Amino acid sequence: MLRNGTASVRNDTDTVRGVAGYKWRMAKLFRAVIMGPPGSGKGTISERIAQRFALTRLSSGDFVRENIAANTDAGVLAKTYIERGLLVPDHVMTRLLLPRLEEMTRHSWLMDGFPRTLAQAKALNSTCDLDLVISLNIPYETLKERLSDRWIHPASGRVYNMGFNPPHVQGRDDISGEPLIQHDDDKPEALVARLRHYKDMAKPIIDLYKSKGILHTFSGTETDRIWPYINSLLSTKIPSTSQTDTQRIPMP
Numbered sequence: 001m002l003r004n005g006t007a008s009v010r011n012d013t014d015t016v017r018g019v020a021g022y023k024w025r026m027a028k029l030f031r032a033v034i035m036g037p038p039g040s041g042k043g044t045i046s047e048r049i050a051q052r053f054a055l056t057r058l059s060s061g062d063f064v065r066e067n068i069a070a071n072t073d074a075g076v077l078a079k080t081y082i083e084r085g086l087l088v089p090d091h092v093m094t095r096l097l098l099p100r101l102e103e104m105t106r107h108s109w110l111m112d113g114f115p116r117t118l119a120q121a122k123a124l125n126s127t128c129d130l131d132l133v134i135s136l137n138i139p140y141e142t143l144k145e146r147l148s149d150r151w152i153h154p155a156s157g158r159v160y161n162m163g164f165n166p167p168h169v170q171g172r173d174d175i176s177g178e179p180l181i182q183h184d185d186d187k188p189e190a191l192v193a194r195l196r197h198y199k200d201m202a203k204p205i206i207d208l209y210k211s212k213g214i215l216h217t218f219s220g221t222e223t224d225r226i227w228p229y230i231n232s233l234l235s236t237k238i239p240s241t242s243q244t245d246t247q248r249i250p251m252p
C-alpha cells in the first residue's frame with residue numbers, strides 16, 4: 001500500500017472514476033527491491049525483470065544523476081558527497097526518492113540502489129509496503145572479475161562486460177555509439193573496502209526484510225543460472241494484469 005497522506009492505493013483491485021466516463025480498474029500492483037554488493041548483477045537482473053514483467057525499473061543512482069543534471073536543491077547537495085566518493089546522506093536520499101515513489105501509485109516497480117541504510121529502509125517502509133526483496137549473494141572472486149571488466153555508458157547507465165555482454169563495437173555504447181568508461185572504484189583495490197561497507201550496511205536491512213518474510217536470496221556465480229529461479233519466483237508473485245498496471249473498462 002502506498003501511503004500518501006490518508007490515501008492508500010495498492011495491493012487491492014480497486015476502481016476509480018475517470019474524467020471521460022470510464023472506471024479505471026487498478027490491477028494488483030507489485031513493489032520490489034533488489035539488493036546485492038557492487039557487481040552482483042543488480043542492474044543486469046533488474047533490466048531482465050523490467051522487460052519480462054513490464055515493471056518500471058527505478059535506480060537510485062539514476063535519480064541522483066538526474067537531480068544533479070537538473071540542478072535541483074537536493075541534486076546540488078548530493079553532488080558534494082558523490083564528488084568525495086561518499087554515500088548521499090539519508091535525509092537527502094529520502095527527499096529525492098520518496099516523493100517520486102508517491103507519484104508511482106499506479107505503477108508496479110522494482111528499485112535498485114535504495115535502501116542502502118537501515119534508516120532508508122525504515123523511511124521506505126513508512127511510505128509503502130514492499131511485496132518482495134531480492135538479495136544477490138555472489139562470491140568475492142566473481143565480483144572482482146566482473147567489475148574489472150565492467151564498462152559503462154555514463155549518459156544512459158547501460159552496462160557492458162567484455163566477456164559476458166560486450167558492446168557490438170569495442171569501447172562504444174551500442175545505441176549512441178558514444179565512448180564507454182570504467183569507474184575508478186570498480187578497480188580491485190577499492191573493491192575490498194566497498195564490499196566490507198556493503199556487508200555492514202546491508203546486514204540490518206536484510207535482517208529487517210527477513211523478519212517481514214519478504215526476503216529471497218539467490219546465490220551463484222552466473223547471472224544466467226540465477227535468472228531462471230528469479231523468473232519463476234516472480235512468475236508466481238506478479239499477477240499477469242500488473243503488466244499493464246491499469247485497465248480501462250467502460251462504466252456500466
Ligand SMILES: Nc1nc2c(ncn2[C@@H]2O[C@H](COP(=O)(O)OP(=O)(O)O)[C@@H](O)[C@H]2O)c(=O)[nH]1
Nearest residue numbers: 039040041042043044146150160161164222223
Ligand atoms: N562474466 C559475467 N559477467 C556478468 C554476469 N552478470 C553480470 N555481469 C557483468 O558484471 C558487471 C556487474 O553487473 P551489474 O549488473 O552492473 O551489477 P550491479 O553493480 O550489482 O548493478 C557488469 O559488467 C555485467 O555486465 C555473469 O553472469 N557473468
Ligand SMILES: Nc1ncnc2c1ncn2[C@@H]1O[C@H](COP(=O)(O)OP(=O)(O)O)[C@@H](O)[C@H]1O
Nearest residue numbers: 060061062064082086087088093113114115116
Ligand atoms: N540509496 C543511496 N544512499 C546513499 N547514496 C546513494 C544511494 N543511491 C545512490 N547513491 C549515491 O549515488 C552514487 C551513484 O549510485 P549508483 O549508480 O547506484 O552507483 P554505485 O553502484 O557505483 O554506488 C552512489 O555512489 C552514492 O553516492
